[in-house]
Amino acid sequence: MTFASPHDTWFPDAAFDASYGHTLKTLRGIAPIAPPEGFAKRWMRWRDEARQVDAAPVVLSVDSAAGRRVSVIEYSGADGTRLRAWVVEPVSGAARIGVVHSHGYGGREAIDLARVPDHAAAVFPVARGLPTLNAGVGAPEPIAEHVLAGIDDPDRYVLGLCARDLWLAADALLALTGDTPLYYVGESFGGGIGSLALPWDDRYIGATLIVPSFGQYDERLAVHCLGSGEVVRAHVAAHPEAREVLRWFDASSSMTLTQVPVRVEAALWDPYVPPQGQFAVANAVGELDLEVLPAGHADYPGSEDVRAAAIRHGRAHLERVLGAS
Structure with a gap:
């Protein structure tokens, strides 16, 4: 006798099985891809180049939310492109930690303080090219064009530039709110570019990556999906050199x-x-705190409670690593 999985019940109209036939056991067995020769050297070169760029943050406007000062700022990205972001300052007193909080591939329309403690300062960068603050700036806005921009050249590929821009967003945050340790929060697209940026920035003491993208391209390129990965898969099929x-x-x-x-x-x-x-991203982590979600990029019975618990656990993780630093 066979039984339907909860996903069959939750998503009866889904075009395909988005578990891809995997279980938690098989997902925990997926190995990360070993870095190619020269990987660290190339990323450290990009990090050194970013250190030579002056973020030169400028406050464009000031407002408030939940009792906190919220500014829209402009700063220089990794190649000097002027980008915009939101900066949030603590309710009172000096910040104990700075949070760099990225977003999914839809961009960001407003700040979200759910994962930002009251004692933290935070920058909410918007990736180059993406709405609302940086639509069309430094990269094309449509996702199908954005994810392929510069893919013929590692120095110009948009995912690398977006990751490198995170170092400058952190520079801008610390210049405006004071020198503190950093913690990263990124979801989907933001989880992927944060993963790329983290190893090369020793100011970070921890991170939370939520359903992170851009992990294990052997696996990503082998299957159909509804996200940016499908655009990349089609491109690589036509241009194997990519x-x-x-x-x-x-x-x-x-x-x-x-x-x-x-x-x-x-x-x-x-x-x-x-x-x-x-899971390949998770399986690569040395000191891992793993939370298994029933589904991602979807609503399902109980999903609000699952998200609320994940936010609580994420904030607890931040406090633990801050206390241990």
Whole structure:
């Protein structure tokens, strides 16, 4: 006798099985891709180049939310492109930690303080090219064009530039709110580019990656999905040489070199970011706090409670690593 999985009941109209036939056991067995020769050297060169860029943050406007000062700022990205972000300052007193809080591939319309403690300062960077603050700036806005921008050249590929921009967003935050240790929060697209940026920035003491993208391209390129990975898969099928460029931007490879405690919230079912890639990122982490989500990029019975618990656990992880630093 066979039994339907909860996903069959929750998503009866799904076009395909977004578990891809995997179980938690098989997902925990997916190995990250070993970094190619020269991986660390190339990323350290990019990090050194970013240190030569003056973020030069400028406050454009000031407002308030939940009793906190909220500013829209402009700063220089890794190649000097002027980008915009939100900066949040603590309710009172000096910040104890700075949070760099990225977003999914849809961009960001407003700040979200759910994962930012009252005692933290935070920057909410918006990736180059993406809405709302940086639509069309430094990269094309449509996702199908954005994810392929510069893919013929590792120095210009947009995912690398977005990751490198995170170092400058952190520079801008610390310049405006004071020198503190850093903690990273990123979801989906933001989880992937954060994974790429983390190993090379020793200011970070920890991170939370939520359903992270761009992990384990051997797995990503082998399956259909509804997210940006499908655009990349089609491109690589037509241009096989692009696979070699992607080796420099595999979040699972990067996470094998990350030294700080990392919390990963990875989903068993996800039509946008295949779980194989998410778990490859998690499996690469040395000091891992893993939370297994029933599904990602989807609503399902009890999903609000699952998200609320994940947020609580993520904030507890931040406090633990801050206390241990």
